[in-house]
Amino acid sequence: MTAREARPEPADARPGASQGAAGAVAVDVGDLAIGGGALAILRPALDLVTEGGVVTVASVSPAFAEDVASWCRAERHVYLGAERLPDGRAVHRVARGPHGAAPAGGASGGGGAGLALRRPDGTFLAADVLAAVPFPAHADPATGFAPRGARVEPGGPPYPVDLLDRDRLAPPETARLYDQAVAAQWDATRDVPWDKVATLPVALERALGQVMTFLAENELSALWVPAKFLPRLHPAYAEVAMLLAVTLADEARHVDVFLKRARAGGGGLGVSHVTTSRSLLSLLQQEDFTEAMFLLSVLGEGTFLDLLRFVEVHAPDEATSVLVGKARADEARHVHFGLAHVRHALAHDPALYDRLEAAVRRRAATMGDAGVPASVQDALTVLAAHGDEPAAVRTGHAAFRELLEEMGHNRVRRLVAAGFTVTQARTLSDLHTPNFM
Numbered sequence: 088m089t090a091r092e093a094r095p096e097p098a099d100a101r102p103g104a105s106q107g108a109a110g111a112v113a114v115d116v117g118d119l120a121i122g123g124g125a126l127a128i129l130r131p132a133l134d135l136v137t138e139g140g141v142v143t144v145a146s147v148s149p150a151f152a153e154d155v156a157s158w159c160r161a162e163r164h165v166y167l168g169a170e171r172l173p174d175g176r177a178v179h180r181v182a183r184g185p186h187g188a189a190p191a192g193g194a195s196g197g198g199g200a201g202l203a204l205r206r207p208d209g210t211f212l213a214a215d216v217l218a219a220v221p222f223p224a225h226a227d228p229a230t231g232f233a234p235r236g237a238r239v240e241p242g243g244p245p246y247p248v249d250l251l252d253r254d255r256l257a258p259p260e261t262a263r264l265y266d267q268a269v270a271a272q273w274d275a276t277r278d279v280p281w282d283k284v285a286t287l288p289v290a291l292e293r294a295l296g297q298v299m300t301f302l303a304e305n306e307l308s309a310l311w312v313p314a315k316f317l318p319r320l321h322p323a324y325a326e327v328a329m330l331l332a333v334t335l336a337d338e339a340r341h342v343d344v345f346l347k348r349a350r351a352g353g354g355g356l357g358v359s360h361v362t363t364s365r366s367l368l369s370l371l372q373q374e375d376f377t378e379a380m381f382l383l384s385v386l387g388e389g390t391f392l393d394l395l396r397f398v399e400v401h402a403p404d405e406a407t408s409v410l411v412g413k414a415r416a417d418e419a420r421h422v423h424f425g426l427a428h429v430r431h432a433l434a435h436d437p438a439l440y441d442r443l444e445a446a447v448r449r450r451a452a453t454m455g456d457a458g459v460p461a462s463v464q465d466a467l468t469v470l471a472a473h474g475d476e477p478a479a480v481r482t483g484h485a486a487f488r489e490l491l492e493e494m495g496h497n498r499v500r501r502l503v504a505a506g507f508t509v510t511q512a513r514t515l516s517d518l519h520t521p522n523f524m
């Protein structure tokens with residue numbers, strides 16, 4: 088009999104029922120010796136049973152019979168002896184030893200192994216995988232990059248990761264948001280009608296360049312800030328890292344399209360303000376993942392949703408309105424994940440309210456009495472006025488004041504959705520950076 092014909096066959100032959108089941112598994116190694124390939128059949132069979140589970144091995148090889156007991160001793164399995172079948176084959180019995188690999192990601196980490204997770208319609212979502220192989224409550228740094236659900240040989244080196252707790256970082260919506268994010272990717276070159284960039288009056292072109300400069304500067308921070316937490320995540324929460332990776336691709340695309348739009352009409356870039364620089368540095372210096380997600384995604388990107396809506400509504404041409412609208416749709420997902428993350432963390436740690444408020448207060452203290460960066464105010468006003476004609480600028484100015492009100496109103500609404508009381512939400516909203524992000 089060949090090795091191919093001698094695949095392990097669980098005694099309990101239900102598909103998927105064999106893994107981890109303490110019970111008999113039968114294999115046939117034919118005439119293979121221990122050193123001649125028999126282990127390629129025997130070892131996987133032993134992986135199918137838990138400690139103490141028995142594998143029966145049919146063999147016609149005298150060499151196998153000679154070596155199997157000593158191999159078992161060396162590998163800490165227990166050789167239980169052999170009996171001879173009427174057809175002349177020997178059937179050896181081996182009980183699995185105690186040193187077997189454990190599932191990565193905790194005791195339930197092996198769940199779903201052997202199940203066919205594909206949907207009947209042919210789709211196969213990360214959310215399906217997460218449902219079958221859930222996040223562990225805590226992750227062990229010694230399982231390293233072992234994929235969740237794999238069996239991990241013990242004794243591996245601890246990895247330098249410190250985000251280890253599900254309830255601090257991995258809301259259950261993570262995989263679903265990842266699936267949505269992947270499906271919503273767009274191309275900064277192909278999917279923006281760059282041929283629809285209009286030739287604008289000088290004042291409007293300069294205002295647009297300033298707005299795009301401001302947007303790109305903030306988008307750069309949205310690329311750098313989550314990136315610094317990615318290597319600290321335990322790989323058992325891979326879907327969080329995968330979602331962050333797609334988010335980083337989104338932010339890269341936003342930087343790309345905003346800078347392209349600033350340059351597409353020949354106006355070029357505007358000013359980068361100290362207020363913006365100070366605000367973004369205070370984001371970059373966050374060391375706590377939840378505090379950073381709160382400041383960046385709930386408060387910052389949340390406020391940016393209103394800003395992007397404003398720029399989209401007042402866009403001077405189709406190219407601008409399309410690219411800003413696409414960026415806004417991406418940002419809505421980032422805000423959604425930020426809210427899910429904060430709600431999830433708050434539900435598991437009531438003391439988090441105070442820490443988040445302290446983080447907002449600390450950040451406000453670094454900003455002093457700064458207001459919205461001057462050129463940004465002016466540029467948004469001129470953008471809404473569609474130029475610098477005084478009567479139109481009066482309307483643009485009113486639109487800008489309305490934008491600030493709208494931002495405050497929606498921030499409070501979002502904070503309440505994240506789990507804060509209305510009073511807490513108002514306090515936090517008022518302390519939020521005048522830089523919007």
Ligand SMILES: [Fe+2]
Nearest residue numbers: 306309338341
């Ligand atoms: Fe962005």
Ligand SMILES: [Fe+2]
Nearest residue numbers: 309388418421
């Ligand atoms: Fe974002």
